[in-house]
Amino acid sequence: MGFRIEPLAAHGRAAFACGVPALDRYFREIVTQDIRRRVSNCFIALSAEGTVAAYYTLAATSLPITDLPAEDAVKLPRYPLLPAGLIGRLAVDDRFKGQGLGSALIVDAIGRVARADPAVFALVVDAKDEAAVRFYQHLGFQSFISHPMKLYLPVAAALKRLASQAQSLK
Ligand SMILES: CC(C)(COP(=O)(O)OP(=O)(O)OC[C@H]1O[C@@H](n2cnc3c(N)ncnc32)[C@H](O)[C@@H]1OP(=O)(O)O)[C@@H](O)C(=O)NCCC(=O)NCCS
Secondary structure, eight states, rough: OOOOOEOSSOOOOTTTTOOOOOHHHHHIIHHHHHHHHSEEEEEEEETTTOEEEEEEEEEEEEEEESSSSSHHTTTTTTOSSSEEEEEEEEEEOGGTTSSSSSHHHHHHHHHHHHHHHSOOOEEEESSSHHHHHHHHHHTEEEOSSSTTEEEEEEHHHHHHHHHHHHHHHO
């Protein structure tokens, strides 16, 4: 697609506009403080011209095992909390929507948590509205039992799906 994904550094953020003022403001004014305080990392998709086209934040979290359907929980050890990676925010600039960038950033996050030294069972997202829930469901995320707006995607299943997609492209 001509985009590359990398950690946010000294990239220009002032022009970023995804249509959700809270997500724009966070990216323009707050994200670097969160990175400095080690409460979140931020990764961006850069266009060939060097424009920030999309961003997401990634931090460690945990997923209560009671939020998984019983048929999934039964296959896991009875630890009350499972290790997870939190996508706190995800936004694509209006100029770049509908080109696969949102899903490319989720794939990037799966790769990063799969490569991390601490084990990560799943990615977790907080959807801000019903449209975001549908977007994440479309990518294979399932709602927590106790919070329909919180969703998770087991990393092992996501890697398997990506591997079979790569196989079918050969
Ligand atoms: C939601 C958002 C991240 C999607 O980004 P995007 O780059 O336009 O999405 P993609 O092009 O990667 O779409 C991937 C797939 O999801 C589908 N999709 C996108 N938005 C969807 C929605 N609201 N409901 C269902 N499916 C959706 C696309 O049709 C596409 O399907 P395909 O792979 O079968 O072609 C973007 O619209 C955005 O930044 N919205 C404002 C902020 C926001 O809502 N963030 C969500 C986290 S709170």
